[in-house]
Amino acid sequence: MMLLPVLAGLGAFFIYPFVYLIGLSFSKSTLANTFQKWVGWDNFDWMFTGTNFTSSIATTVIFAITVSIVQLILGLLIAYLLYTSVKNGRVLRALILLPLMTPPVMVGIAWKLLLSPTGWINSLLSQAGLIEQPISILGDQRFAFPSIMLADTWQWTPFIVILSYAALQSLPEDVFEAAALDGAHARTTFFKLTLPMLAPALLSILLIRMIMAFKTFDLVFVLTQGGPGGQTDVSTYTIWRTALQEFDLGLAGAQTLLFAIVISLVTLPIVFLNNKAEARL
Amino acid sequence: MRTTIQQPNSPQNGETFQFKPELLTLSRTWKPKAEEGRLRKMIFVWIALAVIVIFFMLPIAYLFSTSFKSPVDVVDGSFFPNAVEAENWPRAFAQVPLWSFMRNSILAAAFSVFVTLGVAVMATYAMLKLEVGKSFLPDMILASYVAPPIIALIPMFVLMQKLGLLNSIAGMVLIYGLMNVPVAFWLMRSFVLQVPKALDEAAWLDGASYFKTFFRVTLPLLYPAMIATGLICFILSFNELLFAQAMTFDSDSRTLPVGISLFQGERRVNFGQMAAASSAGIIPVYFIALFCQKWLIGGLTQGGVK
Amino acid sequence: MAKIDIINVQKYYGSYHALREVSLSIKEGEFMVLVGPSGCGKSTLLRSIAGLEDISGGVIAANDQPVNDLSPQERNIAMVFQNYALYPHLTVRENLAFSLKIHKFEKSEIDRRIKLAADMLGLTDYLSRRPKALSGGQRQRVAMGRAMVREPTAFLFDEPLSNLDARLRVEMRTEIRNLQRKLRTTAVYVTHDQVEAMTMGDRIAVVNKGGIEQVGTPLELYRDPNNMFVAGFIGSPPMNFISARADGHQAVLEDGQVVTIPVKAHGDISIGLRPEHIFLDKLEHHHTLKCKESRHFDLGSSLQYFFDLNGTEIEVSASGDVRSHSGVEIQIHFDPNDLLVFGADTKRIR
Known part of the structure; x- marks a missing residue:
């Protein structure tokens, strides 16, 4: 009885969508007119041969893995600095919480302003003599994708900082006292003691971040709309465009299924392994 | 490499080794x-x-x-x-109906929090404490969290259309309320597990039914966790774009992220006004972030690190 | 108040056999202690009586009525938990009133019972405090009060004193026992501490590996244990066991020393001898064994010796001055009637 609502929720948000999507992907459907006729594997054929969806998936995977690892390292270093060198980090942690809380659309707009040809970054670069003409960073094949990653890193590194800081706080003090009495150097302590003890927590944090990074949509929507030349076409954005701009629900269904399968293949094994490891602790 | 503790008989300096209580604090800061x-x-x-x-x-x-x-x-x-x-x-306020957007966002986010907590708290308790559904249900919830929300976008769009809830705040409340259940489950998990099982057992032996035990013993202990979870879910809903921009079409239901993303997408937009509108949209969340910092950090860290 | 009968109770956790055909009768008003090493199943048995664990087989009956199918809520049993399990968000008064309110007692009756319990337990001044603001001993009293006010069929105690410091533990033993005597409520008390068991129980059931080894009064278990487990578990310091080969009343130790045993036995045996029954001065009728001292501790009030006998360590409690030193050969003396003899199957030979 206590579970009825959650079952309904799971049904509405997980099981029903899956069944519905499988249906869609084998049909010719538009947003206005669903299930016009069954078309077998046509949508899948078209997805692999007629669209760039596989490259979009590759983009998403590269994005998720890169940002989650970069942010983990950055976030851990910042957390370690705060933990070891700042006595009362309340103000700092409050400040660092802000990017995390900012609506991603606003994050996108802020970075768009910073990176625009008339923005501060461009004027900084030209003052430093690195460029002669203002460049369109977000419109440049070389810089667009890293820019999305930069904005994402700005928003999400604080998440890692807060979680790793808590993980650091939960480490047993006496081990470090023992190490200090043994004469361990700070660097030795970090690599031989802190890091191995943090490893399980860090793995969890990495996973959570990676799962979220797979879902990225807002930043691309605001900053680049998938461009230039499909450089930043992450899957959620591609599917959204197929469904709500091109109205081809059948193809969108097929794309979503493929995307879901890829994400599951990448994350689920680690998720469950991690869960089991956690349960054993 | 230098060591922190001088060797007792090191010839370089004549001082003998003495135990210093300060050495004990070296653990955190190597001085x-x-x-x-x-x-x-x-x-x-x-x-x-x-x-x-x-x-x-x-x-x-x-x-x-x-x-x-x-x-x-x-x-x-x-x-x-x-x-x-x-x-x-x-x-900016004259150009875009920012007040309506803000009202819509706050309403959708606030009411969705009640839906989420109403569904998630009792379910989390039942699954973890009474072990209803064994590990299958928690695994399902985990899996549904891993699944990207785009999966639900099209089917939910069609469902909302049929229910007549497209382009309505009520529809967004329902969507966000259900969408955040896995997050809430994940955040509440460790809080629920922290309530000792013996407390439930004591209440059962005292004659309290399972429902009464939940409402009179467990729930009061979870209020702090619910506040933290509620705040996080509020911010998630408040910031959400994908569903809102697909399912709301006018200023009576559009949320801030949708309104502002459309505003910035217009061709001849004034950067200054765009920045002003965005800043205005950020203020409510920053308000929460600064005043409820303790709850937010507590909620995030409890859920994230066991 | 009730008698409780446990008949052939079985409990499996998957393939793990946690309780093996356990049978035990607890008389009305009796204080029964379940004692055993950790993981022996004593807590499982207690929780089965409470209804917190489902049993896989057998019958649990209160006053000859089977209660197997009753939920914990319906059994009218009160339990004192190891960590007290006080409701942290409620005051002491609300904690005590919780179950009475659920059972919709009159307010005047609730107040009467709370006052009675608070007076008895010395909690009157703390009624409006939260558990967090109480000391360990006070929390313990609240937990007992919560059990008391309900006037239940039985009290169950699950290692309730294990979180208290040594001095308070001794104090609370007496307090719990006196309270139970006054209320005459049947009580089942689980502990791993045999001293607690000996000082508190009307009777003691020694539990080991999911089964009951022996039930009896403290003295019966001390004087007349059925097997080596009970003999070794009850008594402090624990009983010494010396292995030997017996032929009739004669037993030959590994080094050839001969001991007369009070019962007839044949083959491999273990001879049990309590530390407090070994003397360093010879009295009449005493037998003597030679061994070597390995170490001793002077505890002030007494001396604790450890002697080596064919590689087995023999503990001896003695008083007076230190007699020997490590490595010195020494004679120990005992009354052969104090010897207990156990067969190769660890069962007592009588």
């Missing part, structure tokens, strides 16, 4: 003995902290600063406006 080293370290720490703070404040600061720039200043590329132009703010 080199030399005054010079300490100074160097402090300078390094200050520079590092300054870089960190500047990096994380930069875009926000730039956004606010741009909101006070005249159209001429905007293309100038300088960080601060040459002359403060407050006009952008009232103009």
Whole structure:
């Protein structure tokens, strides 16, 4: 009885969508007119041969893995600095919480302003003599994708900082006292003691971040709309465009299924392994 | 490599080894003995902290600063406006129905929190404490969290259309309320597990039914967790774009992220006004972030790290 | 108040056999202690009586009525938990009133019972405090009060004193026992501490590996244990066991020394001898064994010796001055009637 609502929720948000999507992907459907006729594997054929969806998936995977690892390292270093060198980090942690809380659309707009040809970054670069003409960073094949990653890193590194800081706080003090009495150097302590003890927590944090990074949509929507030349076409954005701009629900269904399968293949094994490891602790 | 503890008979310095209580605090901060080293370290720490703070404040600061720039200043590329132009703010509010967007966002987010907590708290308790559904249901919830929300977008769109809830705040309340259940489950999990099983058992032996035990014993102990979870879910809903922009079509139901993303997408948009509108949209969440910092950090860390 | 009968109770956790055909009768008003090493199943048995664990087989009956199918809510049993399990968000008064309110007692009756319990337990001044603001001993009293006010069929105690410091533990033993005597409520008390068991129980059931080894009064278990487990578990310091080969009343130790045993036995045996029954001065009728001292501790009030006998360590409690030193050969003396003899199957030979 206590579970009825959650079952309904799971049904509405997980099981029903899956069944519905499988249906869609084998049909010719538009947003206005669903299930016009069954078309077998046509949508899948078209997805692999007629669209760039596989490259979009590759983009998403590269994005998720890169940002989650970069942010983990950055976030851990910042957390370690705060933990070891700042006595009362309340103000700092409050400040660092802000990017995390900012609506991603606003994050996108802020970075768009910073990176625009008339923005501060461009004027900084030209003052430093690195460029002669203002460049369109977000419109440049070389810089667009890293820019999305930069904005994402700005928003999400604080998440890692807060979680790793808590993980650091939960480490047993006496081990470090023992190490200090043994004469361990700070660097030795970090690599031989802190890091191995943090490893399980860090793995969890990495996973959570990676799962979220797979879902990225807002930043691309605001900053680049998938461009230039499909450089930043992450899957959620591609599917959204197929469904709500091109109205081809059948193809969108097929794309979503493929995307879901890829994400599951990448994350689920680690998720469950991690869960089991956690349960054993 | 230097060691922190001088060897008892080290010939370089005549001092003998003495136990110093300060050594015990070395665990957290390794303090080199030399005054010079300490100074160097402090300078390094200050520079590092300054870089960190500047990096994380930069875009926000730039956004606010741009909101006070005249159209001429905007293309100038300088960080601060040459002359403060407050006009952008009232103009932004006149151009875009920001108040409606904000009202919609707050309503959708606030009511969705009640849906989420109503569903998640009891279910989390039943699954973890009464072990209903064994590990299957928790695994399902985990899997549904891993699945990207785009999966649900099209089917939910069609469902909402059939229910007549498209383009309505009620529809967004329902969507967000259910969408955040896995997050809430994940956040509540460790809080629920922290309530000792013996408390439930004591209540059962005292004659309390399973429902009464939940409402009179467990629930009161979970209030702090629910506040933290509720705040996080509120912010998630408040910030959400994908579903809102697919399912709301006018200013009676559009949320802030949708409204502002559309505003910034217009061709001849004034950067200063765009920045002003965005800044205005950020203020409610920053308000929460600053005043409920303790709850937010507590909620995030309890859920994230066991 | 009730008698409780446990008949052939079985409990499996998956393939793990936690309770093996356990049978035990607890008389009305009796204080029964379940004692055994950790993981022996004593807590499982207690929780089965409470209804917190489902049993896989057998019958649990209160006053000859089977209660197997009753939920914990319906059994009218009160339990004192190891960590007290006080409701942290309720005051002491609300904690005590919780179950009475659920059972919709009159307010005047609730107040009467709370006052009675608070007076008895010395909690009157703390009624409006939260558990967090109480000391360990006070929390313990609240937990007992919560059990008391309900006037239940039985009290169950699950290692309730294990979180208290040594001095308070001794104090609370007496307090719990006196309270139970006054109320005459049947009580089942689980502990791993045999001293607690000996000082508190009307009777003791020694539990081991999911089964009951022996039930009896403290003295019966001390004087007349059925097997080596009970003999070794009850008594402090624990009983010494010396292995030997017996032929009738004669037993030959590994080094050839001969001991007369009070019962006839054949083959491999273990001879049990309590530390407090070994003397360093010879009295009449005493037998003597030679061994070597390995170490001793002077505890002030007494001396604790450890002697080596064919590689087995023999503990002896003695008083007076230190007699020997490590490595010195020494004679120990005992009354052969104090010897207990156990067969190769660890069962007592009588």
